[in-house]
Amino acid sequence: MMYLAYDYPLLNVFWTMLWFFLWVLWFILLFRIITDIFRDKDMNGWAKGGWLAFVILLPFLGVLVYVIARGKNMGHREISQARAQQREFDAYIRETAAGAPRPSNAEELTRLSELRSRGHITEEEFSRAKALVLTDDRPAASPAPGTPPTPDVPPTPGR
Incomplete structure (x- = not known):
């Protein structure tokens, strides 16, 4: 038997898509609740186990009761976790952007x-660099965050 497109009317396509969407939405909600059960630091192990068993054994009733009883705090826990992740990320960025520590004066003089x-610099260049190291007037290793880099272009005469 051959099925043609007109054997499956447009309204049936709509209802199929709606049920599929609700089915996916249901699983997203179920997994978010299970994640929230494990995320909550205020609940002890027995309470987590009880809620988990309730949500898994009686899924529709368990999810409905969980959302009614603890739904408001789900959002608060998710926001606090997102803020903690953002703080950790910002700390990592600051640590990474800071770069390597500035070498000591002894290391600079040795270099x-x-x-x-080796003959890479002249005696005059060595004397000027040594004076800068000893007076500690060296430029910073990296510019402060938010400042644009300065180009290494010499100024043009007449300007």
Whole structure:
């Protein structure tokens, strides 16, 4: 037997899509509730086990009762978790953006003397760099956050 497109009317397609959407929505809600049960730090293990058994064994009634009894706090717990994740992410970004620590004066002088001994810099350049290291007037390793980088272009004459 061959089915044609007109054997499945448009209203049936609508109802099928609606039921499929509700089915997916149901599983999303079920998994969010199960996640919330484990996320709640105020509940002890027996309470978590009881709610979990209630939600799994009697899913429709368990989800309905859970949303009525603890639905308001679900949002608060989710917001607090999102804020904690944002704080951790911001701390990671600050730590990563800070870069490596600034080398000590002794390390800088050692590096400068190696450059001079290899012939990469002249005695005059070594003296100027040594004076900068000893007076600690070195430029910062990285610009402060939010400041645009300065180009290494020499100024043009006449401007």
